[in-house]
Amino acid sequence: MQVGLSIGAFVAAVLVLIPLPWHWRAKNIATLSMIAWLFISNIIFAINSVIWAGNVMNVAPVWCDIATKIQIGANIALPACCLCICIQLSRIASVRLSQSGRTSKLHRMLLDAAICWLLPVIYMALHYVVQGHRFDIVEDFGCRPTIYVSIAAICIIWVPPIAVALLTVGYAGVALTYFFRRRITFAQHLRDSKTGLTTSQYFRLMSMAVVEMFWGLLVTSLNMWFTCQHGLRPWISWDNVHDGFSQIAYFPTVIIPPVTLAWAYALWWVVPISGALFFGFFSFGEDAMKDYRKSLRWFRTTVLRLPPPINHHPTVMGPSSFTRLRGPISNPTLPPISYVTKSSKSASRFSFSEQTSSSEDGSLV
Helix, strand or coil: CHHHHHHHHHHHHHHHHCCHHHHHHHCCHHHHHHHHHHHHHHHHHHHHHHHCCCCCCCCCHHHHHHHHHHHHHHHHHHHHHHHHHHHHHHHHHCCCCCCCCHHHHHHHHHHHHHHHHHHHHHHHHHHHHHCCCCEEEECCCEEECCCCCCHHHHHHHHHHHHHHHHHHHHHHHHHHHHHHHCCCCHHHHHHHHCCCCCHHHHHHHHHHHHHHHHHHHHHHHHHHHHHHCCCCCCCCCHHHHCCCCCCEEEECHHHCCHHHHHHHHHHHCHHHHHHHHHHHHHCCCHHHHHHHHHHHHHHHHHHCCCCCCCCCCCCCCCHHHHHHHHCCCCCCCCCCCCCCCCCCHHHHHHHHHHHHHHHHHHHCC
């Protein structure tokens, strides 16, 4: 099973990088941030499943400190990226974007960067409030973040991603409302907004953000229910929660209940599936196909050292080019049609054969 975990995560990490060139050219901070978060999360999951395959040895404590915090940050980073995408799409669908200038565009990019990166950093810092001990090490899964399950944990860990997802639904509804108001002239409106988006690209972004948002909302809600189903622990004091903070808990799979282990597997696959969903929305469009052909051409000419493919097109040759290739034409006119009669049948046949033989000498083709 651990081999499948590492392969699935590595494949998902590669897949999310395939649509990168198009989003880099578009300079879309939200989608670039989503690519970065999905790539980093899948790489962490893949490395963890390789290092801790069949063991619970604490071989990389510093790595676990960093990886567990990034896992916590990704819980809100992906919904935050979807929120930025829907905010941008609602602005595109309205008249506000076309009326904004370069300064406003810079402000939007800074706002997207703050939501996609600064908000997760604050979220990671707040996780320390409900972090009962350093981290857990689960066999086959690697290091996992810890949460002191309490009312404070619900408010800090699970409520913010759900709130961001619901806010994303609101902006997606606004964008769809603007679209239905000007659905007849929407393609022209996109061209006037100078965003470089076509109608299909617009709805591809919208669909991806909404699907990823509902997927994250479902997983977060189920995770909160599964974690809290056995009750909440009392919040006595800060010192009580963080007593023995440097401890590390170890969980071999033999001591994990089957239901909990099955949920751990299901929860682990959420990140690779999120990467596959992102790949599916952006890897089969017209821009992606152009990038595929360009990459294939580069691989053929640079790596394999093969000559570039030659496109064979039919060439229509004029009289001047024909003269250069075949020489001067002595008689540019076609021979007259010989009408064969009974009385002159043999003579006409002889006259036609002479004309044919003369044409084979190069005077007529």
